[in-house]
Amino acid sequence: MLESLLRTRGAFRPVIARESNLTEASVSRILSELRKENLVEEVRHPAPHVGGPTSLVTLRKDISVLGIELSNSRLSFGVGDLGGTLDYVERMPASPQLEQAEFETLFDASLSAMRGWAKTRGITVRQAAMSMPGYGRDAGNPIFPWDVERLRGFLAEALQDIPLALTNSVVAQTAFHRYSSTTPYQVAGDHLFLFVGHGVAGVIVNEAAPIDAFSAFEIGHMVIERDGLACRCGHKGCVEAYTSLRAVSKIIGVSDSEILTKGDRFLEVVGMDSIAREMLRERQFLLGLALGNALNLHPVSTVVISGWPSLMPEEDRAAITDGLNQSLLGGYDERRLTLSFIEPSIGNDPSAALHYAAYCFVRGGGMDAKADPRAAMEEIA
Numbered sequence: 577m578l579e580s581l582l583r584t585r586g587a588f589r590p591v592i593a594r595e596s597n598l599t600e601a602s603v604s605r606i607l608s609e610l611r612k613e614n615l616v617e618e619v620r621h622p623a624p625h626v627g628g629p630t631s632l633v634t635l636r637k638d639i640s641v642l643g644i645e646l647s648n649s650r651l652s653f654g655v656g657d658l659g660g661t662l663d664y665v666e667r668m669p670a671s672p673q674l675e676q677a678e679f680e681t682l683f684d685a686s687l688s689a690m691r692g693w694a695k696t697r698g699i700t701v702r703q704a705a706m707s708m709p710g711y712g713r714d715a716g717n718p719i720f721p722w723d724v725e726r727l728r729g730f731l732a733e734a735l736q737d738i739p740l741a742l743t744n745s746v747v748a749q750t751a752f753h754r755y756s757s758t759t760p761y762q763v764a765g766d767h768l769f770l771f772v773g774h775g776v777a778g779v780i781v782n783e784a785a786p787i788d789a790f791s792a793f794e795i796g797h798m799v800i801e802r803d804g805l806a807c808r809c810g811h812k813g814c815v816e817a818y819t820s821l822r823a824v825s826k827i828i829g830v831s832d833s834e835i836l837t838k839g840d841r842f843l844e845v846v847g848m849d850s851i852a853r854e855m856l857r858e859r860q861f862l863l864g865l866a867l868g869n870a871l872n873l874h875p876v877s878t879v880v881i882s883g884w885p886s887l888m889p890e891e892d893r894a895a896i897t898d899g900l901n902q903s904l905l906g907g908y909d910e911r912r913l914t915l916s917f918i919e920p921s922i923g924n925d926p927s928a929a930l931h932y933a934a935y936c937f938v939r940g941g942g943m944d945a946k947a948d949p950r951a952a953m954e955e956i957a
């Protein structure tokens with residue numbers, strides 16, 4: 577129920593009952609529990625139809641969560657509400673080659689600044705989430721080749737009373753797109769969500785599965801050119817080396833930090849000459865080629881792309897389908913593969929981690945750190 581309220585940003589009781597397959601009496605009982613826990617509130621709202629319900633159930637706005645992202649060559653901390661509104665943001669430059677010890681120093685400084693801010697306002701952070709690229713592989717993290725046990729131990733010690741969920745950047749991006757009000761994204765059924773940003777990664781989204789069950793689909797490190805451009809993973813010729821924001825920044829002659837300040841409209845702002853545009857078309861072709869290969873290994877019928885290609889003119893994006901056509905078994909056929917583009921969220925870190933933290937908070941039943949979430953959920957059920 578909490579997850580549904582997070583996704584819908586508020587619902588009337590009959591809708592909640594229908595969505596959760598509960599009777600209205602059960603919904604009432606659960607809501608009174610949740611109100612007692614200060615998790616939900618009901619506000620007067622115009623009825624959706626004459627004689628309809630007038631009391632809208634929403635998550636409370638005064639619950640604070642913390643999002644931490646290691647992305648876009650910076651470490652960002654943000655505190656905000658469950659709806660994703662950031663009240664506090666601090667971003668510190670962090671090299672892509674950041675050493676683990678440097679990270680720890682940077683993290684401690686950012687955390688104590690955040691704690692100072694929260695303390696003066698009397699804010700208690702109920703849940704934290706941190707996302708980083710490359711996280712979650714058994715073989716270790718190829719992007720930040722750190723000791724994972726040391727990382728987990730360090731974070732647990734540093735955050736103490738704040739429960740933390742650590743995840744891959746693309747999983748946090750999925751949470752952002754599922755729960756953000758600014759990019760409502762309605763795709764029914766299982767699909768591949770492909771994020772083309774500083775890194776290039778995807779997740780297979782199963783609408784019925786919890787987001788934390790997803791794992792990254794590392795299409796970005798598929799080698800498409802033998803002895804090609806150097807990639808940050810140490811290999812040459814990876815998709816990421818051709819299609820990430822850093823690769824694009826070289827083509828359009830704008831530094832990646834400048835792209836971040838320009839945000840989602842950076843291509844319009846900086847403009848493109850015909851040579852750059854042609855190169856970007858070629859890069860989209862390569863992305864399509866890799867995507868087709870990935871779909872041969874893991875077929876899905878819907879792909880949603882978020883990233884700079886979403887900002888390109890539609891006729892240029894046709895290069896992606898040209899690429900798909902040359903690698904996907906049977907070729908590209910729009911009746912068998914639905915490809916859609918959604919607005920990227922460039923440079924808004926740590927919004928994705930904040931939404932993931934909100935998700936983790938409601939998934940745990942909104943219980944405080946020391947409570948056992950499973951016991952709490954059984955009690956509510």
Ligand SMILES: [Zn+2]
Pocket residue numbers: 796797798807808809810811814816
């Ligand atoms: Zn690579």
